Amino acid sequence: MLEGRELSKNEVRRRLENARNRCPEKTSQLGKTLFELGDELNLDIPSSCGRNGECHECVVEIANGIQALNERSDSESFLKEPYRLACQARVVAEQPLVFSPLRRRPKILAAGMKKDNLLLEPMVTRREDRVYYGEKDIDHYRGRLLGIAVDLGTTTIVAELIDLESGQSIERVSFENPQKFGGSDVMHRISYDGGEHRGELTKSLIKGT
Incomplete structure (x- = not known):
């Protein structure tokens, strides 16, 4: 209960998500980007441009503390409050900060092409x-x-x-797919896995499933 009213399921879910994504307040966060804070919080924030503001995939929603962030960069001109790019938003003031990655609702085909005469040898x-x-x-x-x-x-x-x-x-x-932090398509994920982050995509997939 809050202010005499019952919270909806969506509100409860949002509050729980925000609680999980609250930045630690015991250590200084000045100068860090939200991407760096996301790394500390084990948040899977997608990016396929090397975190330089070109792919526009790392959109995060600021639930609290937007005044603690720097001014918007040119790469963020397409966004309005309370949204920022995690790679461009940098902490410039000490105050509580709550943010979460922007989630995309998956579209699933419940039924696809079906062949009744397809014969497979059972293993x-x-x-x-x-x-x-x-x-x-x-x-x-x-x-x-x-x-x-x-x-x-x-x-x-x-x-x-x-x-x-x-x-x-x-x-x-x-x-x-928990591998989205490695890029939005297969080629970017192959490139990501071929560098210093080798094995991270597989680990996230095993953990996520």
Whole structure:
């Protein structure tokens, strides 16, 4: 409850996100960019230009403390308050600061092209009361054979739980690809992973899934 009214789910979610993204107040933040602060807070802020203000991907929303930041750069002329580019916004005054990356709502195709006559040789099969992966006996049959299909997109990851015997979809979930901090497309992410940040994209993917 706040000021005599009940908070909506969206308001609660926003407040929790802001709490997670509150900059530490015990140490001096003067001179740091929001990107540098985001690194300290383990925030995944996307960028594909080397943090120089050209790609316009690192948009963050300032929930509190916008007066503590420097003036807008020419690279931010397309933005209005309370939005800034994390690579351009720099702390110039000591005061509480709350910000969060701008989230994009993923668009998922619930159904795509389907071919009923497509035949595939199953890798996981049931033989009496045993389960085989190829020719390897891997488990006791427990009533169902389940598998997970994963569609790894540049923006969104979709995972689907499937009954391997009937082919029926049991459950589908989707979430934002945590690798976005390495760039908005595959080529930028390959370049990012080929430098000093080698392995970070894979780690973020494993952690995110």
